[in-house]
Amino acid sequence: MTMTIEQELAALKAENANLKAAITAKAAGRISYKVSEKGAMSIYGLGKFPFTFYRSQWEAFIAALPATQAFFDANLDLFTVKD
Numbered sequence: 001m002t003m004t005i006e007q008e009l010a011a012l013k014a015e016n017a018n019l020k021a022a023i024t025a026k027a028a029g030r031i032s033y034k035v036s037e038k039g040a041m042s043i044y045g046l047g048k049f050p051f052t053f054y055r056s057q058w059e060a061f062i063a064a065l066p067a068t069q070a071f072f073d074a075n076l077d078l079f080t081v082k083d
Helices: 005-028 055-065 066-074
Strands: 030-034 039-043 049-053
Touching: 039 066, 049 055, 055 066
Parallel strands: none
Antiparallel strands: 030 039, 039 049
16 A cells, blocks of 8 residues: 555654654653554663563563562662662
8 A cells, every 4th residue: 555645744744753752751851652663662761772572571571560679679789870
């Protein structure tokens, strides 16, 4: 299926708006989210690169959050704080 010029322009404007939002969020130190064309979700604003997982990976990560929190709490004195 061929996109019309108007459809392509609308798609490019939407992509541009998403990119601007990601840049603005990073500049302001806020976290933003995006789902890629391949279906992976990325979190921007935590570091230099986005944190990207597919749905099954996010589900496994979310299920492991209580254990992750316990590990974090048990090792709090070993962590370095980096801005």
